[in-house]
Amino acid sequence: MSDVFFVGCGPGDPELITVKAKKLIQKADVIVYSGSLIPEPILKLCKKGKLHDASGLVREEIFDILFKNAKKDKLVVRLHDGDPSIYGAIKEQIDNLKEKGISSQVVPGVTAFLASAAALESQLTLPGVTQTIIVTRAESRTKVPKREKISELAKHRATLIFYLSVHLLSDIVKEAVEGGYKKSTPVAxxxxxxxxxxxIVKGTLKDITKKVRDEKITRTAIVIISEVIDSTTYEFSKLYDKKFSHGYRKSKVK
Ligand SMILES: C[S@@+](CC[C@H](N)C(=O)[O-])C[C@H]1O[C@@H](n2cnc3c(N)ncnc32)[C@H](O)[C@@H]1O
Structure with missing residues (x-):
């Protein structure tokens, strides 16, 4: 019996894949992949394996493919967009496999919020602005615990990041303002x-809903609410300050 590999393949750019993920895809006998968010060039890396698109399958069918092939000692890859641990539904499959005596290995990937930060050339934590990143989603068919209501999270006025929620942007904006963000807070x-x-659409809590509607963006987007976006009022890092000493460098000020 072989392990099953849960592999993240990054946010879209086929070069944003780890070497480990690439090798596994090239060697795989069977790949179950997460539909349209897996780029074609990455699927093409799979030379000999059988590909299954998970978008048309239910949990039991996916499990069946993973289990039967791992039992036959095949190299089985469950391929996820971004990173498998972020809204990836891997735990139910890992637990199910474990119950049947099959182990799993997880290979991380570049998640969509990090690709978004890169696209924005943003630093998500800035001294003097915020040192915290909150990653969440707005509630829809999947319930979000009450204590994680957007208006509660907004009280921190940290960098607040949403997956799976751009179609609910007007609700997000309303709750973010209720929770404590100023209407002038930047949103990307x-x-x-x-x-x-x-x-990329940039605005503030005041105008972002209209701007995103005008661009007709309703899915596959990350929403970032934060003063770090295009900030001009941050402090410089301590680490590279010439007056600052640390384990690898003494202060350069006499
Ligand atoms: C089911 S989640 C999977 C997230 C994925 N595991 C990850 O780590 O990026 C799908 C959501 O991720 C976000 N997403 C995935 N790829 C994206 C991309 N390239 N750009 C922006 N958002 C993306 C969107 O919010 C989308 O609705």
Whole structure:
């Protein structure tokens, strides 16, 4: 019996894949992949394996493919966009496999919010602005615990990042303002970060909903609410300050 590999393949740009993920895809006998968010060039790396598109399958069918092939000692890859641990539904499959005596290995990938930060050339934590990143989603069919309501998270006025939520942007904005962000707080929406058709829409809590609606973005986007976006009022890092000493360098000020 072989292990099953849960592999992240990054946000879209086929070069944003780890060496480990690439090798596994090239060697795989069977790949179950997460539909349209897996770029074609990455699927083409799979030379000999059988590909299954998970978008048309239910949990039991996916499990069956993973289990039967791992039992036959095949190299089985469950390929996820971004990183498998972020909204990836891997735990139910890992637990199910474990119950049947099959181990799993997880290979991380570049998640969409990091590709979005890169597209924005942003630093998500800035001294003097915020030192915290909150990653969440707006509630829709999947419930979000009450204590994680957007208006509660907004109280921190940290960098607040949403997956799976751009279609609920007007609700996000309303709750973010209720929670404590000023209407002038910058917001960026990155659609298909790192893909060739990537779009960036920037605004504030006051005008972002209209701007995103005008661009007709309703899916596959990351929403970032934060004063770090295009900030001009941050402090410089301590680490590279010439007056600052640390384990690898003494202060350069006499
Ligand atoms: C089911 S989640 C999977 C997230 C994925 N595991 C990851 O780590 O990026 C799908 C959501 O991720 C976000 N997403 C995935 N790829 C994206 C990309 N290239 N650009 C912007 N958002 C993306 C969108 O919010 C989308 O609705």
């Amino acid at each position: 929406v990155v659609y298909r970060a790192s893909w060739k058709d990537q779009k």
